[in-house]
Ligand code: ADP
């Protein structure tokens with residue numbers, strides 16, 4: 267677990283679009299922070315800069331007190347979940363969950379333990395031997411989350427992970443995400459354009475508009491003072 271601090275962060279894309287404009291944001295250790303705002307407000311860009319998938323134009327990003335501006339994604343000890351699940355189609359659920367840990371040469375027993383714990387937490391125990399094609403969209407997204415969990419990273423970064431799911435599934439996945447966060451307490455940055463999702467998931471919500479931070483507060487305070 268770790269805090270994530272953005273100080274005076276700008277992102278200007280080639281062509282001159284200022285996607286993020288002097289962003290200052292402190293995400294506390296263990297906090298669930300939602301970045302919300304209309305399409306094009308800079309949410310994904312901010313998340314991708316935290317992940318190291320996008321260079322920052324100026325300013326500083328620190329994870330766990332360490333400036334990461336020049337660190338590649340693999341050295342940032344974070345795990346990402348996107349809306350497209352990117353599961354390996356030829357592998358079973360169990361193999362998908364274990365794959366990243368095998369690459370890191372983790373002992374088999376530890377891998378098995380983490381895979382079983384994640385499967386239990388996400389309700390995937392009875393699907394471990396199935397391949398992704400034989401899963402529903404919600405189940406696939408649970409596997410994608412499981413792959414993030416088993417790594418036990420300092421932080422989770424999620425970009426619209428529920429937006430490909432139907433309304434009913436989104437509601438049950440929101441409950442699962444809340445439970446998961448309660449159990450693990452991992453610092454989380456979650457991007458969505460859905461205000462209901464933001465208000466039900468976030469410990470705090472950061473509202474962006476045209477790259478500028480408008481408000482950052484608890485859902486209750488935002489609800490009382492819109
Ligand atoms: P959001 O996630 O809130 O929809 P984005 O961060 O994707 O917003 O985009 C913010 C702004 O930056 C938009 O104006 C978008 O068109 C622009 N943008 C995003 N990615 C690129 C890119 N690779 N090159 C140029 N402009 C981009």
Ligand code: ADP
Pocket residue numbers: 352353354355365366367413
């Ligand atoms: P990690 O354990 O670091 O999360 P993974 O082994 O899960 O890494 O994935 C490594 C990279 O390969 C990721 O960027 C992921 O999005 C991508 N990836 C995963 N599954 C597939 C797939 N079926 N086809 C193409 N790329 C994939």
